[in-house]
Amino acid sequence: MRLFVASLAYALLTYASLAYAPITNAACYGVNAKTGQRQSVQQIYKTRFSHPRRFFAESRHDRATGRPQIIYYRRYASAPGYFKSFIRAHECCYQSGNRNEIAANCCALRRMRLSKSGAAAIGRYIVARDVNSQTAVDYKGQGRLFWSKTANRCVSARRR
Numbered sequence: 001m002r003l004f005v006a007s008l009a010y011a012l013l014t015y016a017s018l019a020y021a022p023i024t025n026a027a028c029y030g031v032n033a034k035t036g037q038r039q040s041v042q043q044i045y046k047t048r049f050s051h052p053r054r055f056f057a058e059s060r061h062d063r064a065t066g067r068p069q070i071i072y073y074r075r076y077a078s079a080p081g082y083f084k085s086f087i088r089a090h091e092c093c094y095q096s097g098n099r100n101e102i103a104a105n106c107c108a109l110r111r112m113r114l115s116k117s118g119a120a121a122i123g124r125y126i127v128a129r130d131v132n133s134q135t136a137v138d139y140k141g142q143g144r145l146f147w148s149k150t151a152n153r154c155v156s157a158r159r160r
Helices: 002-019 081-095 101-112 116-128 143-159
Strands: 029-031 038-040 042-045 057-061 068-072
Touching: 029 068, 029 081, 057 081, 068 081, 081 101, 081 116, 101 116, 101 143, 116 143
Parallel strands: 042 068
Antiparallel strands: 029 038, 057 068
16 A cells, blocks of 8 residues: 555656646657657656766667657756757657757757747857766767857758
């Protein structure tokens, strides 16, 4: 009985935190790795745990079912709401086929339909917090240079 009550309390707390998590309006779909069928992405909040490579979130597939997933970690929990929305959109873009950071950034900015000032706020946060170089992944050009590559590619894509 004690285990049941503890499980119920945890489930209610988890549900409550999900209900108030900032989420962009765009639906998030990916392809099931086992069936090849399009499927909604399962979102898992592990915000009490740090990712070993210090990611905010990661995109992957459930090993047993093949279902596409986004797992959110501790750094996600402490980010401002607008950046959480960007992270979610960025990871959704991975599930929809974008396979590198800059392409996923551009896809996320398009999905969010941000104004120039909104995109600039995302860029300022990334540069001020040196977001990319705080991970254990080495990207060509960290911080300001990395974001300028994103901004240049995104602007170029909009002009086409």
